[in-house]
Amino acid sequence: MTESHESSSAPPARSSDLRIDQEVIAGLVGNGARVLDLGCGDGLLLEYLINNKNARGFGVEISTQGMHACIARGLPVYHGDIDQGLSDHTDGAFDYVILSQTLQAVRRPRFVMREMLRVGKKIIVSFPNFGHWNIRLKLLVSGRMPKTPMLPYEWFNTPNIHMCSILDFQDLCRQMGINIIEQIPLAAWGGLPRSPLKRHLVKILPRTVSNLLAPVAVFLLEKGKG
Amino acid sequence: MNQDPAHDPGSVGLVTTQAITLFEQGEPLRLDSGAALGPINVAYETYGKRNSDSSNVILICHALSGNAHAAGRHHAADTKTGWWDGYIGPGKPFDTDRFFVICSNNLGGCDGTSGPSSIDPKTGKPYALDFPLITIGDMVRLQRELLKHLGIHKVLAVAGGSMGGMMALQWVLDYPDSVSGALVIASTPRLSAQNIAFNAVARQAITQDPDFNHGNYYQGPKPERGLSVARMMAHITYLSEKGLHEKFGRRLQNRENFSFALETDFAVESYLKHQGSTFGKKFDANTYLYITKAMDYFDPFPDPETTARHLKSVNARLFVMSFDTDWRFDSSRSKELVRILNLHQKNVSYQEFHSPHGHDSFLLPDHEYQLSIATFINRLYNEHMRRQPQKDSHP
Numbered sequence: 001m002t003e004s005h006e007s008s009s010a011p012p013a014r015s016s017d018l019r020i021d022q023e024v025i026a027g028l029v030g031n032g033a034r035v036l037d038l039g040c041g042d043g044l045l046l047e048y049l050i051n052n053k054n055a056r057g058f059g060v061e062i063s064t065q066g067m068h069a070c071i072a073r074g075l076p077v078y079h080g081d082i083d084q085g086l087s088d089h090t091d092g093a094f095d096y097v098i099l100s101q102t103l104q105a106v107r108r109p110r111f112v113m114r115e116m117l118r119v120g121k122k123i124i125v126s127f128p129n130f131g132h133w134n135i136r137l138k139l140l141v142s143g144r145m146p147k148t149p150m151l152p153y154e155w156f157n158t159p160n161i162h163m164c165s166i167l168d169f170q171d172l173c174r175q176m177g178i179n180i181i182e183q184i185p186l187a188a189w190g191g192l193p194r195s196p197l198k199r200h201l202v203k204i205l206p207r208t209v210s211n212l213l214a215p216v217a218v219f220l221l222e223k224g225k226g
Numbered sequence: 227m228n229q230d231p232a233h234d235p236g237s238v239g240l241v242t243t244q245a246i247t248l249f250e251q252g253e254p255l256r257l258d259s260g261a262a263l264g265p266i267n268v269a270y271e272t273y274g275k276r277n278s279d280s281s282n283v284i285l286i287c288h289a290l291s292g293n294a295h296a297a298g299r300h301h302a303a304d305t306k307t308g309w310w311d312g313y314i315g316p317g318k319p320f321d322t323d324r325f326f327v328i329c330s331n332n333l334g335g336c337d338g339t340s341g342p343s344s345i346d347p348k349t350g351k352p353y354a355l356d357f358p359l360i361t362i363g364d365m366v367r368l369q370r371e372l373l374k375h376l377g378i379h380k381v382l383a384v385a386g387g388s389m390g391g392m393m394a395l396q397w398v399l400d401y402p403d404s405v406s407g408a409l410v411i412a413s414t415p416r417l418s419a420q421n422i423a424f425n426a427v428a429r430q431a432i433t434q435d436p437d438f439n440h441g442n443y444y445q446g447p448k449p450e451r452g453l454s455v456a457r458m459m460a461h462i463t464y465l466s467e468k469g470l471h472e473k474f475g476r477r478l479q480n481r482e483n484f485s486f487a488l489e490t491d492f493a494v495e496s497y498l499k500h501q502g503s504t505f506g507k508k509f510d511a512n513t514y515l516y517i518t519k520a521m522d523y524f525d526p527f528p529d530p531e532t533t534a535r536h537l538k539s540v541n542a543r544l545f546v547m548s549f550d551t552d553w554r555f556d557s558s559r560s561k562e563l564v565r566i567l568n569l570h571q572k573n574v575s576y577q578e579f580h581s582p583h584g585h586d587s588f589l590l591p592d593h594e595y596q597l598s599i600a601t602f603i604n605r606l607y608n609e610h611m612r613r614q615p616q617k618d619s620h621p
Contacts, residue, residue, distance in 0.1 A: 034571075056571070064594055067577055071545070071601045074609060078564065079577040088565045 017044060021126040024184055024218045025098060028124055029053055033095035036060070036120065038082045038112075039102035043070035050075070058094075060086075082106060086115040094120040101150075101216075103127045104160040113176065117223050122181065126218040129185070131165030131211040150215065166211040169219065177224035185214030236315050237307070238273040238298035238322050243338060245269055248371050255368060261358035265347065268372050269294045269338020270330035273314055274322035280378050281610055284320055284603070285369065286310065286329040287386030287393035290460075290517055291509060293337035296329035297322075312591040319599035324607070325382070332393075333368045334360045334517055336510035343444065343510040355441035360516060362389070362524045366396045370404070382606055385409035385599070387588035388555065389517070392524050395544075395563070399526055402539040407606045409599060411547045412588040414559035415566060416525040421554070424463060425518040428456035432511045441512050453511040454502035461501050466551035466584035470494065527566050537570040544574040545602045547595070549587035575602075 018026060022045040029035060032054045037046045040059030043066070049055035059070055059077040070077035078088070082102070097120030099112070104127055106112045116123040128150045138146035145155040153160065164172070166185065173180055210217065247265050249255045254264030271294045276282065286296050288309065297314035299307055310329075314320045320327050331339035334357070342357040349356075373381070384394040384405055391413025398408045417425070435452030437443055462470070474494035478484075481491070490496050527533040544567060548560035557578050567574040579595045581587035587595075 058568070064577075067575075068597060068601050071575060071598060072605055074543070074605045075575075076543075076573045077575045079575075084561075088561075088568050090569060093571075 018048060019044075020186055021100060021216050021218055022048075024186065025100060025124050025126060026053065028182065028218070028220050029055060029096050029098075032056075034093070036086075036089065036094045036097045038086070038097065038099045038116070039105075040070060040075075040077065041066050043073045043075045043077065045098070045100065046070070046075050047073045060084075082112055083108075083115070086112070086119060089119040091118055092121055095122065096120055097123045099123070100126045101128065104162050104164070106162065109162050110172070110176065113172075113178070117178070117221070122220060122222050124218065124220055125169075126216060127164065127169065128160075129166050129211065129214050129217050130163040131167060132215045133212050134215070136212075148215070166214065166217050169217070173219075173221065179222050179224045180219060181222055182220040183210075184218040184220075185210030186216040186218065187214060236317055237311070238315050240302065241271055241273065241295070241298040241300065241308070243269050243271050243294050243300070245338060246372065246375060248368070248375060255364070255371070257358055257364045258361040259359050263340070263358055266333070266340045266368060267338065267344065268330050268340075268368065269335075270328060270372060271295060271297075271308075273297050273327040274325050276326040276378075279614075280326070280380070281382065281614075282325045282607065283373075283378050283381045284325045284327045285373070285381050285384045285397070286314065286320070286327060287369075287384065287390035287397075288329060288332060289386070289388035289390045290514075290521070291457075291505070292332075292390070293335065294329050294331040294339075295337075297327070309589065312589075313596065313599065319596050319603060320385070321600070321603075325603070328373070328376075328378075330369055330372055332517070333365045334513055334520065336513040339368075341510065342441065342512035342516060352442075352444045354444065354512060357512070357516065359519060361520050362392050362396050363400060365520065366393055366400055369393075369397075370401060380404050381406070382610065383407040383409060383603055385411070386413070387411040388413055388585065389521055392521070395526065396524075398540055398542045398544065399536045402541060405542045406610065407543040407545065407602065409545050409547065409602065410560070410563065412549055412552050412555055412560075412585055413546075413563075414555040415527055415563040417522055418559075422522050424460065425522055428460060428518060429515050431455040431459070432515060435511075438511070441515075443511070448506075449511045450503070450506035453509060453514060454499075454506035456514060457505040457509075458498045458502040461498060463554045464585040466553065466582060468551065469582045469584055472582070473497075533566060534570065537567070537572060540570075540572055542573075543602075543606065544572065545598075546574060546576045547588075547598065548576075548578050549581045549584070550578055551582055552585045552587060554585040 026048055029049055035049055035055045035057045037059045040046050040061050043059055046057040046059050050057050059075055060082055061067055061070060061077055062081055067077060067079050097116040103109055103125055135146045151160055246268050248268060249264030249266050254262040255266060256262055292309050295308045296310045297308040314327050316323045331337045333339060334341045336343050342353050344353060346353045384397040386394045391410040394408040394410050397405050432438060432449055432452040435449030437447045438449040443449055477493040479490055479493045479496040485491055526536050546560045546564050548557040550557060564574055564576040577598055581592060583590055
């Protein structure tokens with residue numbers, strides 16, 4: 001039981017602890033917002049938003065480890081998959097619904113996006129960009145499914161079953177009548193939380209080349225007016 | 227389990243049940259039914275030491291057939307420990323090295339707290355069916371009075387499984403300023419028609435026993451057979467089909483072939499008979515009637531207006547837990563509670579645990595489940611300590 005003692009007395013989240021895409025997401029969330037974080041993991045982002053942005057937060061997490069970490073942080077968290085975590089909530093119950101690096105792992109991405117837009121006024125989605133040059137090159141050169149630090153799995157055991165590129169995602173938003181408020185391609189591997197360089201690597205890339213150069217993208221979306 | 231309590235570092239050791247009489251003078255306890263009751267005896271046990279400011283109190287609520295003896299042993303020779311001994315003790319989730327843990331026998335009970343088998347001071351005879359019908363709210367009201375008498379006005383957490391979970395929820399609703407956190411385990415915001423049906427059949431088994439005698443059986447033979455049947459049936463609902471089958475399968479009891487007579491052929495029959503008859507001897511049949519009725523009535527969220535009213539001032543942190551093989555109060559019932567709390571933007575967490583043991587899982591040791599309780603309790607306690615740092619540094 002020592003694990004819980006340690007984690008519950010750990011200092012509250014600072015921005016330097018955040019993964020790079022989490023940091024960008026935190027920047028998009030307005031003050032005092034009500035936030036639903038789908039796949040909240042150890043609850044770091046949610047705790048940061050509560051402490052620094054005065055947010056009211058709620059997490060959904062499938063792993064037991066993540067659950068214990070969230071409970072130790074005092075976060076309200078729901079143990080279950082994302083679909084269940086969403087059906088509990090009424091239309092527009094949240095100012096922001098966050099899906100960070102998880103879209104590619106859900107079974108029904110369009111359904112999840114629709115549900116997010118139902119319960120949230122705005123939604124924030126971050127995902128690994130499969131159009132990144134490194135991935136294209138790996139497939140071209142090796143002729144095998146590409147593996148990267150962010151996508152380290154074999155094709156047969158990967159949880160990432162719905163990979164897309166930034167262009168694919170833009171297409172989907174158009175199809176679903178979703179309004180893109182902001183899109184932020186990131187120049188660093190968002191999946192490397194402990195990299196000392198990460199803070200220096202953040203650069204906003206020109207949009208035209210982002211599909212080729214950005215390994216991760218963050219989108220702020222809302223329901224289209226039409 | 228058979229360790230000498232004096233040498234078991236995880237045990238609270240030898241404990242004694244304490245007794246107190248409340249509502250002796252002045253106002254009696256006003257019950258939800260409109261009736262009044264007093265004086266009321268309460269049996270309770272405590273484990274651990276109370277802080278100078280009583281900030282480390284955890285109230286444990288027992289289920290239908292439990293009692294105040296939640297941890298430790300009454301005598302060194304006791305083979306059985308208290309009913310939640312795996313969770314209450316030094317270093318355990320309800321860590322008695324740091325927390326002051328209280329458990330009392332519920333109102334209507336038969337283990338030291340006033341119930342139908344207690345003597346009615348007006349007649350000098352057991353109340354029997356003259357004992358007023360009670361609710362979960364009444365049980366909690368009595369606990370509140372007990373704590374007040376002990377000088378405790380706020381508890382760090384209330385925890386309970388099954389009916390004990392209903393009580394923990396009731397605490398949060400009725401005394402929102404007196405509870406920091408609640409653990410509602412393997413429980414439900416209301417009984418379903420099926421749950422009520424099981425209770426109804428149990429009550430029928432008792433009241434149809436020829437020895438029931440309109441509840442006035444205290445001078446003669448007790449309706450043990452009826453109570454035993456009620457318990458046998460309920461016991462099946464506490465276990466999962468898989469768990470029961472894995473334990474007994476189709477094994478025969480002390481025989482190699484079918485008897486081709488109405489005898490106890492199967493091991494599971496023998497097991498249930500034993501469970502039923504043990505319970506029939508030690509428990510009071512009238513208490514069983516009253517407590518199951520109280521569970522049937524429990525429904526704090528019957529309609530949107532009442533729900534909103536009940537939840538309005540609630541600011542406690544709630545942790546709802548369920549077990550995947552529990553079919554008495556399955557996970558969907560816990561999720562129903564979580565949904566209601568979420569709709570009203572309450573601070574609620576929910577976790578489902580894997581266990582083969584059905585409803586009984588909440589009583590049995592399990593690492594993940596224990597760790598979740600411990601983590602939740604530690605967080606509550608740390609927050610409390612953080613809020614009052616200056617108070618603790620003063621001599």
